[in-house]
Amino acid sequence: MVTCLYYRLYFGITMANYFLAETEAQTSDATVAMQRAEARFLRALYYYYAMDLFGNIPFLTTISSENAPQAKRSEIFKFIEDELLGTDETKGCIDDMADPKSNTYGRADKATAWVLLSRLYLNSEIYTGTAQWAKAAEYAKKAMDSAYELCPTYSLLFMGDNNVNGAQDEVLLPILQDGIDTQNYGGSLFLIASTHKDDMGSTGTSENWAGNRARKELIDKFFPTSKAPNTDVAGMIAAAQDDRAMFYGKDRKLEIEEPTAFTEGFSCAKFSNLYANGNSPRDVKFVDMDVPFIRLAEAYLTYAEAQTHLGNNDEAKDAIDALRDRANNPNKQPSYTLDDICDEWAREFAFEGRRRMDLIRFGKFGGNSNYTWEWKGGVKAGTNFSANKNVYGIPTNDLVSNSNLKQNPGY
Numbered sequence: 001m002v003t004c005l006y007y008r009l010y011f012g013i014t015m016a017n018y019f020l021a022e023t024e025a026q027t028s029d030a031t032v033a034m035q036r037a038e039a040r041f042l043r044a045l046y047y048y049y050a051m052d053l054f055g056n057i058p059f060l061t062t063i064s065s066e067n068a069p070q071a072k073r074s075e076i077f078k079f080i081e082d083e084l085l086g087t088d089e090t091k092g093c094i095d096d097m098a099d100p101k102s103n104t105y106g107r108a109d110k111a112t113a114w115v116l117l118s119r120l121y122l123n124s125e126i127y128t129g130t131a132q133w134a135k136a137a138e139y140a141k142k143a144m145d146s147a148y149e150l151c152p153t154y155s156l157l158f159m160g161d162n163n164v165n166g167a168q169d170e171v172l173l174p175i176l177q178d179g180i181d182t183q184n185y186g187g188s189l190f191l192i193a194s195t196h197k198d199d200m201g202s203t204g205t206s207e208n209w210a211g212n213r214a215r216k217e218l219i220d221k222f223f224p225t226s227k228a229p230n231t232d233v234a235g236m237i238a239a240a241q242d243d244r245a246m247f248y249g250k251d252r253k254l255e256i257e258e259p260t261a262f263t264e265g266f267s268c269a270k271f272s273n274l275y276a277n278g279n280s281p282r283d284v285k286f287v288d289m290d291v292p293f294i295r296l297a298e299a300y301l302t303y304a305e306a307q308t309h310l311g312n313n314d315e316a317k318d319a320i321d322a323l324r325d326r327a328n329n330p331n332k333q334p335s336y337t338l339d340d341i342c343d344e345w346a347r348e349f350a351f352e353g354r355r356r357m358d359l360i361r362f363g364k365f366g367g368n369s370n371y372t373w374e375w376k377g378g379v380k381a382g383t384n385f386s387a388n389k390n391v392y393g394i395p396t397n398d399l400v401s402n403s404n405l406k407q408n409p410g411y
Contacts, residue, residue, distance in 0.1 A: 003395040009050045010058070016043035017063050037096035041108050044083045044093070045116060051076040051127065052357060055391035055408050058398070067402040074128045080120055084113050100146035105168060106290075111146040112172040114139045115294055118302045123361055137306035137315075143299040144319075148172060150296060150326050154243045157295065160204050160273040160281050160288040167292065175291035179273075179283030188289040191271040195351065197262055200233075200248050204273030204281045213265035214247060214350070216255050217373040221346050222247075228254060233269045242329040244347050246270040256374055268351050297323060297348055305341045316341070323348055338362070366390040386410060 016039045026032040043061075050057045051073050058068035059076065071079075086092030093113070097103075100111035120127075121136035151157055151170040159165060163174070177188045193207035200208075219228045222240040229239050230249045237245050248267040256265040273287040281288050304319040313335040320336050323344070333340065345358045356365060364371035366389040372382030388410030399405050 002392050003397070006050070006054065006392075006395050006398070009046045012046040013043055013050075013060075014063070016040070016046070017061060020061075021063055033096045034098060037093040038108050040083055040093035041097065041113055041116070044080045047076055048080055048116065048120065051080075052123070053392050054394055056406070057394070058402065058405060067404050070405050077120065077124070077127045081117070084117055100143075100148055101169075102147075105163060106174055106176045108173050111143045111148055111296075112294055114143045114146070115172060115296075115299055115302075118143065118299060118306075122302050122306060123357065126361055131309070133306040133309040137303050137310065140299040140303040140306065143172070143296060144303060148296045150300075150322065152326065154327055155246065155270075155272075156276055157292050158271045158289065159276050161275040161277060161279070162292065163288075163290050165276040170296045171290070171292040171294070172296060173294040175293045177287060177290050179281055179286040179288045183283070183286040187287075188271065188273075188291050189287045191291070191351070192273055192287060192289065195268040195271060197267065199251065200267060200269060202274065203271075204275070205287050206285045210262040212351075213252075213256075213262060213267050215265060215374045218346060218350055219247060219249075219254060219266050221343050228266065236266075241331065242324075242347065243327040244329075244350070257380065259375065270351055292352075301341065301345055301348060304336065304344075305338070308336065308338055308341060320344055360390050 019039045020036060020043075023032050023036055027036065047057075047059075056070055056072050057076065059071035059079070060068040082090065082092070084092050084094050086095065094110055097113060098107070098109040100109050103109040118136050118140040121132040121139065124130060124132040124136070149169050151167045153166065156162060156165045157167045157170065159167070162168070162171070168174075175187060176182065189205065189207060192203050192205055193209040194211040195213065196203050196208045197210040198208040222228065222242055222245040228247075228249060229235060230252060231239065232250050233246055233248055236247050236249060237243055239245075246269045248269045251263060252266050253264045254266060258264055271289060273281045273289050275281065300319045300323055304316040307313070307316040307319070317333070317335055320341070321332050324332060327347075336344070342358065342362045342364070346355060349355070359365040359371070363369060366385055367387035369384055372384065374380065374382055377383035377385045388408065391408050393408055393411030394405060399407055
């Protein structure tokens, strides 16, 4: 799966390079200029994930038969920054991107790029050795102050009609899915089917694969002073006093003794193909739920974390409280520590694919960490693993075919 991810990212980079090469002579056309800006943004996004996951990586901005040179993480960081913002010699792609919420749904705009920049700067210390909290806060705030706004109901973000039910006001970049036109076993079908068993009620698809579920530590984030009840989703949300506690604990064990048994571990009921308006999905099997790939809530937590590092606790509190208000969570604190914010990332973005990155930033992933979870390091009680696992190994096929590449330490 790691190898598949690696090559999928580079497939996206290659497509962007090809499009940019083919349209180079048409830059005077305003429509093409905006398309080229979006392609540059997407290439920067692909390179961001490649850098975050694999560290020092092959780097090319043109279609070439030559082996790509290997660039350091800090060099990729600078490329992404310059590609978005521009330099004294080059124009940043943000300049030619559509204003927030003015583009066709499903395409990136300026606010999407601001969130990517804020993410880049939030993790700057990991990527370059130098923290850039002020810039992280600056670009997060630009997105917060844009035409996007938090969807008032959390569950709407993850439903089959999230392109029209209000979620589109928060989701800056969705991965478009359609039960007729984009039939596939990945995407949002995987998110829904892999997390559900047929005892959990209808999810708007015939598929219930009973695979992925929550470790105890995620559930404990919602029940820090009490034990989570063995109840359905409505009961779980009521007990947690938080609309984000979308877990199913009925006939489930909280702790996972046997990893292959789906009923060990509470089920995540966050994703659904049901429509908020009661209409039927387009297909009985394949789903319509757009993956909310980049959404505005990220800017709020980025802003809170960066401001906390800068000592501006009041600004951080306001941002976190806005998310808790949306979740109907009455538990507000006078101020929030960095550990509180790390936990809030888990509550807000559970099962959305960013926990590893956050734990690395907080020093809680690989290395000598005091933070463990069930089955961390492959043992039930959890154990630490070495810091080299904070980046993946470059796939062997690429190392063999490209002599410019050097493997990451420990692989």
